Amino acid sequence: MKSLIIVLALAIASEAFKVPLMRGKSMRVAMREKGVELPYVDPGLKFASPEVQAASGATVEDLIFQGFYYGAISVGTPPQSVPVLFDTGSSNLWIDSVYCNSQACNAHQKFNPQSSSSFRWTNPRQTFKLQYGAGGMTANLGYDTVSVGDISVSDQMIGLSATLGTQPAPFAGIVGLGYPRNSAKGQPTFMDTMMQENLLSYDCVAFYLSSSGAGSEIAFGEVDYSKVRSPISWTPVTVENWWQINTQGLQINGQETGWCQYGCPTMVDTGTPTITMPAQPFYTLMQAIRAQQDNGQFYVPCYAVSSLPTIAFIIGGTPFPVPPSAYVDTSHPSNGNCYLGITRTYLNDLSGQPMWILGDVFLSLYYSVYDRTYNRVGFAYNV
Incomplete structure (x- = not known):
């Protein structure tokens, strides 16, 4: 008792x-x-x-x-x-x-x-x-x-x-x-x-953050281990302004692109919905997956989503895959087309380097911990 x-x-x-x-x-x-x-x-x-x-x-x-x-x-x-x-x-x-x-x-x-x-x-x-x-x-x-x-x-x-x-x-x-x-x-x-x-x-x-919204929560002063199914992988904060980290690599279907071979300054932001890439690699990716453009937004035929590649961010030496089912919004099709949850930015971080943003498309896959004690960010697979 x-x-x-x-x-x-x-x-x-x-x-x-x-x-x-x-x-x-x-x-x-x-x-x-x-x-x-x-x-x-x-x-x-x-x-x-x-x-x-x-x-x-x-x-x-x-x-x-x-x-x-x-x-x-x-x-x-x-x-x-x-x-x-x-x-x-x-x-x-x-x-x-x-x-x-x-x-x-x-x-x-x-x-x-x-x-x-x-x-x-x-x-x-x-x-x-x-x-x-x-x-x-x-x-x-x-x-x-x-x-x-x-x-x-x-x-x-x-x-x-x-x-x-x-x-x-x-x-x-x-x-x-x-x-x-x-x-x-x-x-x-x-x-x-x-x-x-x-x-x-x-x-x-x-x-x-769940993709459906159900069960989503914020926890202060603790990690809710019931919400993770892998060890937490940590990476240091590189600029103590926002939660800015360094991405060491980016893979497409397991193949390294070289886009982050010298490190990519990356904001981890719960207030941004998309994964955001600098314009040059973004357009290279859009061409590779044959995405089309409408009013500045990119889409693919909904029937083609399952054939798209998986993207993986290498953070703290650990790959964090983002499958097409996560980065393409299939819940709001328009004339048989589905819009991408990946977009581009033309702006740089404070050091003048091209900026990346890991928003909710990424964070709905991975439990994220923002640690002020050791000034680091941790990711683990959501349950």
């Missing part, structure tokens, strides 16, 4: 660190279902400077509403529930507030700091702006208690939206999980506050 109690206690403790995630439908997919194919937007813009983003003409929807997994946090005393996007590709924490009256903010129950006894404004009062393409959002900065599962982070700096130029979305804020160096206005990240308050037994966050 005693051992059973211990097991149950451990199970309860484990569950307390997890937040269930839901998969949102991207605007691109929603429009595709109506027979409209949205034009190509460079995913690398998310990691570009505000000046480059603003000049691009891209919208907020282009950058952050192209596919996402979101879950709930609680803010304030008593707690007010807020659905948020958990994003490893950004670092700020902001939520919709009663100070914002845009269409996007009014679609949600908005956070009201006057209803929270633990809220306080920064002194002196501060604001910040985040650039999302040609649009963006502004927020007032304050402090309050933020909770995930049973973990409560006291005195977390949060942004309360004042303006938000987006279409309504299922989530009402973003929890950025990148490094503090990337945080606007020097706002301490949620992970940094957790670490400073010694709330985590292991300073990490881990994602299980």
Whole structure:
């Protein structure tokens, strides 16, 4: 009986660190279902400077509403529930507030700091702006208690939206999980506050993202080994800005391409839906698989998907295959054609090297762990 109690206690403790995630439908997919194919937007813009983003003409929807997994946090005393996007590709924490009256903010129950006894404004009062393409959002900065599962982070700096130029979305804020160096206005990240308050037994966050969305979760301070079926393979973070790593090789049907023989700077981003490649290898791959182009998006006949090659990324000396069933979207065919979950970028990383992005197409195959203790990223096969 005693051992059973211990097991149950451990199970309860484990569950307390997890937040269930839901998969949102991207605007691109929603429009595709109506027979409209949205034009190509460079995913690398998310990691570009505000000046480059603003000049691009891209919208907020282009950058952050192209596919996402979101879950709930609680803010304030008593707690007010807020659905948020958990994003490893950004670092700020902001939520919709009663100070914002845009269409996007009014679609949600908005956070009201006057209803929270633990809220306080920064002194002196501060604001910040985040650039999302040609649009963006502004927020007032304050402090309050933020909770995930049973973990409560006291005195977390949060942004309360004042303006938000987006279409309504299922989530009402973003929890950025990148490094503090990337945080606007020097706002301490949620992970940094957790670490400073010694709330985590292991300073990490881990994602299980299923392709269907079912069972997806984020775990703080632990690895959920029930969600993996292989050992975790680790690779160091090369730039502590985003979760940037180095890919050592890329294979097509087991044959090395040589594209990453000198290493490929790679962002691991839960907020990007696709696998993103530099333009030159991308077009070589599209030609090899005979993909066709429509409005900047690439597709293949749905009947041909099973004959396409498997792509494998070599990370930390371990190959991580991505079969065509993962990188081609067969759930939303258009006139017998299926669109690819691989696209290209023309932008570089901070060092000026061509950028790669491992987004949700890759991350829905592999459990991913973002480790601040040892500044590394780990991957293991999903169950």
